[in-house]
Amino acid sequence: MKGRHLAILVAVLPLLGGACAGVSSDLNREVPAPRTLAVLPVRGTLSFSDRELVRRRLEAGLSAAQLAVVENRWVDRVLSARGWMADPAEFTMSGLDPAQVCKALGVDGIVIPEGFRTSAVNIVVFYREGLGGQVRMVNSDGKLYWSADYFAGRSGGLLVGMGQLFTAVREQFETNARVAFPLRLEDYATAVLATLPHPDATQLPPIKRPKIEKLAVTGVGPESTIPAGTRITVDVSASPSALVTIDLAPGISRLPTVEHQPGRYRGIFELPYPIDRGQLAVIARIRDRDGITGVPGGKS
Amino acid sequence: MKRVGATVSLGLALALGACSSDGGTAWAAPELPMVRRQGYRIAVLPFTVSAPEDDFLIPEPGALGNVLSLGGLSNDAPPRHVAAHLLRRGIVWTLADSPFDVMALWVTDTELSHQQIDPNATSPEQIAKALGVDGVLYGDVTAWNRSYYGVESYLTAGLSLRLVDGASGRTLFEGSHTEQIAAGVTGGPTAVVSAGTEPVSGLDGGKLVTAGRKLVRHLAGQLSGREPRVMMTPEAGGGISPTLSFVSVAPDRDGMLVPGDRIRVIAIGTPGSDVRFSLGHYQTAIPMPAVAVAKDPRGDRATYVGTYVVQAGERLSPTRVEVSIEKLGLRQTRFVREPRVSISDAPK
Numbered sequence: 001m002k003g004r005h006l007a008i009l010v011a012v013l014p015l016l017g018g019a020c021a022g023v024s025s026d027l028n029r030e031v032p033a034p035r036t037l038a039v040l041p042v043r044g045t046l047s048f049s050d051r052e053l054v055r056r057r058l059e060a061g062l063s064a065a066q067l068a069v070v071e072n073r074w075v076d077r078v079l080s081a082r083g084w085m086a087d088p089a090e091f092t093m094s095g096l097d098p099a100q101v102c103k104a105l106g107v108d109g110i111v112i113p114e115g116f117r118t119s120a121v122n123i124v125v126f127y128r129e130g131l132g133g134q135v136r137m138v139n140s141d142g143k144l145y146w147s148a149d150y151f152a153g154r155s156g157g158l159l160v161g162m163g164q165l166f167t168a169v170r171e172q173f174e175t176n177a178r179v180a181f182p183l184r185l186e187d188y189a190t191a192v193l194a195t196l197p198h199p200d201a202t203q204l205p206p207i208k209r210p211k212i213e214k215l216a217v218t219g220v221g222p223e224s225t226i227p228a229g230t231r232i233t234v235d236v237s238a239s240p241s242a243l244v245t246i247d248l249a250p251g252i253s254r255l256p257t258v259e260h261q262p263g264r265y266r267g268i269f270e271l272p273y274p275i276d277r278g279q280l281a282v283i284a285r286i287r288d289r290d291g292i293t294g295v296p297g298g299k300s
Numbered sequence: 301m302k303r304v305g306a307t308v309s310l311g312l313a314l315a316l317g318a319c320s321s322d323g324g325t326a327w328a329a330p331e332l333p334m335v336r337r338q339g340y341r342i343a344v345l346p347f348t349v350s351a352p353e354d355d356f357l358i359p360e361p362g363a364l365g366n367v368l369s370l371g372g373l374s375n376d377a378p379p380r381h382v383a384a385h386l387l388r389r390g391i392v393w394t395l396a397d398s399p400f401d402v403m404a405l406w407v408t409d410t411e412l413s414h415q416q417i418d419p420n421a422t423s424p425e426q427i428a429k430a431l432g433v434d435g436v437l438y439g440d441v442t443a444w445n446r447s448y449y450g451v452e453s454y455l456t457a458g459l460s461l462r463l464v465d466g467a468s469g470r471t472l473f474e475g476s477h478t479e480q481i482a483a484g485v486t487g488g489p490t491a492v493v494s495a496g497t498e499p500v501s502g503l504d505g506g507k508l509v510t511a512g513r514k515l516v517r518h519l520a521g522q523l524s525g526r527e528p529r530v531m532m533t534p535e536a537g538g539g540i541s542p543t544l545s546f547v548s549v550a551p552d553r554d555g556m557l558v559p560g561d562r563i564r565v566i567a568i569g570t571p572g573s574d575v576r577f578s579l580g581h582y583q584t585a586i587p588m589p590a591v592a593v594a595k596d597p598r599g600d601r602a603t604y605v606g607t608y609v610v611q612a613g614e615r616l617s618p619t620r621v622e623v624s625i626e627k628l629g630l631r632q633t634r635f636v637r638e639p640r641v642s643i644s645d646a647p648k
Contacts, residue, residue: 076581086617086640088581231609251590254576256583258611268609270562272589 025148025195033199034109034139036068038075038102041091044116044133048089050181054116057185058135061193062111070107074243074289078105102140106241106289109145112136118181119153130154131184135192148195152187210239210288212297213263217282226280228273236265236284239294247283249275254285324477326522332472335435335465336399336525342463343403343431344392345412345419347384347439355445356380357455383444387459390516391439398524401630403433404570406601407543414546428466432632435472437523438462443478455481457511461519477518479511542570542627545601549621549636556644559612563641564605565621571602573627579641580619583608588623616643 039059042051055072062069079085082104084096093101093112101110116133130153137146214237220226234246240262247253248269257267265284286294356379388405395402408431412419415430424436443458460476521527546568552561565577565586571593578584588606618640624633 073581073584077583080580080582080616080619081614083615083617086580086619252587254585254587256586256608258614260611260613266611268611270607270609272591272605272607 023148023150023191023195025146025192026144027146027195027197028144031139031141031143031145033145033197034107034137035199036070036107037062037109037111037137038070038105038107039072039111039113040075040079040093040101041085041088042113042116042133043092044114046116046118050118051089051116053182054113054131054133054185054188057189058111058113058193061189062196065193065196065198067199068290070105070289071291075105077243098138098142099140108140110138112138118184119151129184131181131188133188137196146196148192150188150192152184152191154184154187207290207292208239209292210242210286210294212244212284212286212294213237215282215284215297215299217299220277220280224277225274226271226277228271230271232269232271234267234269234282234284236267236297237263238265238284238286238297239263239288242286242288242294245285245287247281247285249279249281324475324518326475326519327473328522329470329472333525335472340399340435341401341403341433342395342435342437343408343427343433344388344395344405344437344439345408345427347388347441347459348420349380349384349441349444351380351383351441351444351458357383357444357446380441380444383441384439386512387441387457387516388439390512391437391461391520394516394520395524398520398526400524403431404543407545410545423469424464425466425469428464432634433466435463435465438464442476455511457515459515459519461523463523473523475519475522477515479515479518481511542573542625542630543632544569544575544623544625544634547623547634547636549639549641551639551641554639556642557610558644559610559614561610563608563610563621565607565623565636567604567623567625568601569604569625570627571600573602573604573625575604575606575623575625577606577608577621577623579608579616579621582616582619585624610643613645614643615645616641618642 039055039062042054042058044051046054059069059072076085076088079091079101080088084101085091098110102108113133113135116131118129118131120129130151132149132151132153134147134149136144139145214235216235217232218235219230219232221230226232232248234248234257236244236246236257238244240259242259244257244259244265244267245253246255246257246267246269248255248271252269252272255267255269257265259265281298283296283298285296288294392402392405411417411431412427417427417430419427419436419438422430424438427436428434438461440460441458442460443456445456446454456478457480458476458478461473462471463473464470465472517527544567546566548566550564550566551557552563557563563579565588567575567577567588569575571590575588575590576585577588578586586606586608588604590602591605592603594601594603619642620640621636622633623636624631626632
């Protein structure tokens with residue numbers, strides 16, 4: 001019996017030690033700090049939805065730290081269009097040149113989050129669970145500017161807290177609940193991003209709102225009712241490197257377009273059912289890669 | 301010996317009144333209250349029936365009225381099937397007002413059928429994963445029987461429920477309950493007068509509904525942690541979250557798509573929802589307007605269709621299509637494994 005207690009203690013001690021480890025980070029001041037960044041998809045053993053949560057948190061945290069971060073959806077769109085990302089859950093940087101990726105995304109640095117995993121130990125009188133992973137920031141020359149490695153863990157239970165039995169039991173149930181992951185993610189992001197130097201906010205480029213310049217609709221005949229299956233083409237001239245979507249009629253909104261030349265967008269749509277000509281109200285909406293929206297442009 | 305027990309039961313019923321319940325048993329895992337607060341999504345699986353064969357009640361569909369609609373069952377369905385169906389629907393309808401997010405029955409049944417899942421031969425973890433829910437609720441009709449004792453007749457309805465977490469396989473709730481309704485001498489103030497006929501009329505559909513409703517309310521209340529407020533109505537059984545029961549991707553051709561080709565996506569799901577499909581993360585949230593709505597006693601469903609026309613200059617490596625449905629801020633997404641779509645920028 002004594003031997004069993006000792007074995008539990010031996011197993012627990014390294015875990016307790018791990019709970020005290022801080023962020024391991026490295027900053028290379030000889031490499032110019034990237035001014036505009038893209039956060040690439042997260043790699044690791046987490047589920048894809050949890051990895052996306054990590055990625056969104058990093059994007060939000062970097063933006064809050066006064067860095068110019070392009071939207072994840074823009075990043076994914078470009079990576080997909082280049083043939084570098086077929087399945088978002090399987091994306092990897094291996095085999096890709098950071099300079100080429102930065103150029104395609106129009107940024108001067110990329111953030112590569114890797115090795116993300118959770119771990120949980122629960123032996124009734126002791127539990128420990130947490131989230132860990134590494135984040136690297138590479139500039140357009142492929143040089144490492146900053147990196148951080150951290151495991152945000154939380155320990156508890158009778159053995160650690162020496163508190164009331166009720167408290168320990170309650171904490172264990174909370175640990176098993178899904179609420180634990182966002183809490184650990186918050187701990188992780190706060191600790192890791194604190195090791196990154198904040199840039200001078202005055203050096204950030206001024207915000208420029210994207211614009212819809214011109215809109216042309218073709219493919220609609222003179223009939224009062226536009227039949228189902230009609231292909232409608234909408235050409236839009238607007239600010240380049242943005243996401244432009246089209247609303248055609250009530251219930252048919254946010255149709256995507258393709259930027260076939262810088263600032264020239266085209267969407268081709270097939271009507272799923274007949275609509276009255278009076279219902280056709282074409283509106284183009286624009287959102288640039290920084291997430292800034294412009295004034296919609298329309299045509300009836 | 302059986303008669304002695306029955307006599308004792310009769311005596312107890314006389315002493316206690318016309319209607320009695322056994323109080324049942326219920327056990328809940330300590331994490332159940334927290335699970336309830338998180339909008340836990342459950343699928344109610346088809347109920348099994350372990351009630352004795354002897355004197356199994358044959359409900360009369362006409363007498364059940366609107367309270368327990370038979371839904372997709374025909375009037376000549378096996379009585380055991382009918383009993384399981386009635387109580388299952390009752391549980392779903394009653395839980396519609398609970399903190400749980402209950403998957404609509406027709407969606408559960410369609411998914412089980414499409415994916416050829418036998419709920420009795422598949423683990424709860426696998427079922428939960430296949431249905432996209434957090435937990436599965438099993439039910440067993442333990443009693444649905446009648447008995448005559450001279451001037452007295454009894455209707456006994458019993459049900460047991462078990463909620464299993466899909467991620468851990470842990471049982472979160474287990475409960476059973478029995479309701480017994482007596483007719484005849486103990487059936488009410490006027491019962492003595494009509495004692496000669498009561499043993500037969502005591503087993504009509506109205507009593508059956510009463511017993512079923514009490515049973516369901518009792519167990520649903522224990523599972524959800526509060527007194528159910530809703531009546532058991534078909535309208536309440538539609539589920540809370542919007543759901544997709546069928547998704548299909550039909551590109552104009554196999555292999556690489558070229559400019560001018562279409563990718564057509566068809567989905568069937570909850571009416572009145574915003575349904576969209578995405579080509580991986582390349583083109584996202586492409587609208588799928590509703591083209592038809594079908595009325596069905598198991599719950600209305602709508603057909604949604606969306607089309608993407610490939611343009612010159614587009615390229616896409618083989619990519620999965622995902623379809624999302626959203627209503628009142630609640631959202632569900634389904635990934636389509638096959639076919640993956642790929643686009644070549646080579647001319648047609």
